[in-house]
Amino acid sequence: MSEPAKLSSRPRVLSGMRPTGKLHLGNYMGALANWVKLQDNYECYFFIADLHALTTDFADTSALASNTLEVALDFLAAGLDPARSTIFVQSMVKPHFELPLYLGMITPLGWLERVPSYKEMQENLTHKDLTMFGFLGYPVLMASDILLYQPEFVPVGQDQQAHVEITREIARRFNQFYKLWEQEVLPEPKVLLTPSPKLPGTDGRKMSKSYGNTIQMTDPEPVVRQKLKTMVTDPARVRRTDKGDPDKCPVGDLHKVFSTAETLAKVYDGCRTAGIGCIECKGWAADALVNILQPIQERRARFSDAQVEEILNDGSFRAAARAEQTMVQVRSAMKLPSSTGASL
Numbered sequence: 437m438s439e440p441a442k443l444s445s446r447p448r449v450l451s452g453m454r455p456t457g458k459l460h461l462g463n464y465m466g467a468l469a470n471w472v473k474l475q476d477n478y479e480c481y482f483f484i485a486d487l488h489a490l491t492t493d494f495a496d497t498s499a500l501a502s503n504t505l506e507v508a509l510d511f512l513a514a515g516l517d518p519a520r521s522t523i524f525v526q527s528m529v530k531p532h533f534e535l536p537l538y539l540g541m542i543t544p545l546g547w548l549e550r551v552p553s554y555k556e557m558q559e560n561l562t563h564k565d566l567t568m569f570g571f572l573g574y575p576v577l578m579a580s581d582i583l584l585y586q587p588e589f590v591p592v593g594q595d596q597q598a599h600v601e602i603t604r605e606i607a608r609r610f611n612q613f614y615k616l617w618e619q620e621v622l623p624e625p626k627v628l629l630t631p632s633p634k635l636p637g638t639d640g641r642k643m644s645k646s647y648g649n650t651i652q653m654t655d656p657e658p659v660v661r662q663k664l665k666t667m668v669t670d671p672a673r674v675r676r677t678d679k680g681d682p683d684k685c686p687v688g689d690l691h692k693v694f695s696t697a698e699t700l701a702k703v704y705d706g707c708r709t710a711g712i713g714c715i716e717c718k719g720w721a722a723d724a725l726v727n728i729l730q731p732i733q734e735r736r737a738r739f740s741d742a743q744v745e746e747i748l749n750d751g752s753f754r755a756a757a758r759a760e761q762t763m764v765q766v767r768s769a770m771k772l773p774s775s776t777g778a779s780l
């Protein structure tokens with residue numbers, strides 16, 4: 437087993453992702469690419485939130501283990517480094533089962549019912565019965581995931597700040613009820629805003645697995661090129677001779693994120709003057725995507741399943757040790773008996 441990374445003088449950050457299967461470029465640009473950079477300046481904890489998957493996918497867990505492995509592979513492929521980051525699986529760290537119970541005792545129902553994603557997901561996932569205790573309580577699970585590691589920051593995009601806010605509220609409430617030697621036990625984490633560029637899927641809507649419009653991190657070059665070929669464009673540009681506008685075109689949005697300034701200039705000029713065709717333009721976008729994906733896919737191919745499992749075991753062991761430190765304080769503050777060691 438490798439030694440824990442000696443990075444404790446750096447501010448700690450923590451973030452996680454549900455195991456939804458192979459990740460796509462939206463996941464990469466919205467989270468992973470930022471996480472990779474954070475490794476230079478922060479003590480990093482990154483986890484696969486398999487217990488969160490149960491809040492919506494409890495009826496069929498057959499793919500949970502394989503999806504967890506795929507996501508771990510994508511983490512490593514993106515450049516997360518187990519020597520610098522603690523990479524772990526939520527369900528392999530037992531304090532993730534204990535702290536939600538305590539925090540659930542003090543979290544008012546109204547706080548959970550007003551979380552925007554609670555109503556949104558119920559409206560969007562109409563084929564699933566989400567009137568479950570676990571689904572309503574997922575912000576408590578999420579708050580526990582974060583607070584167990586007492587991080588200074590939680591890296592999130594603009595649209596996820598509400599998640600950190602309820603964590604801060606729950607921490608504040610805990611600290612009002614319970615103290616340890618007059619000290620607060622659960623520091624309120626701060627938001628670390630990370631870039632989360634607009635990334636359209638092949639149908640022009642936000643890239644999302646649920647829309648079936650993704651370009652996956654594992655897509656080979658021919659698949660990427662084929663997906664680009666069928667991607668929607670500026671609806672005003674029907675014929676080759678029609679002028680278009682990259683600002684109204686999902687392919688243009690991809691160029692803005694992935695292409696060089698030189699290519700982007702050619703796209704703006706060629707599209708607005710009808711000097712280029714959409715097929716040519718999509719070819720340039722595909723070139724840029726292949727360029728990004730190639731090193732990621734090469735890194736992915738270097739890891740065997742057995743190596744990934746070892747990395748997750750090692751990371752989960754280290755995470756459990758850190759989480760248990762918090763739990764000792766929590767139990768002590770709550771005047772509960774501690775079971776140090778037994779839950780590792």
Ligand code: SF4
Nearest residue numbers: 680685687707714717
């Ligand atoms: S030329 Fe490019 S940016 Fe312009 S409409 Fe076609 S695909 Fe979109």
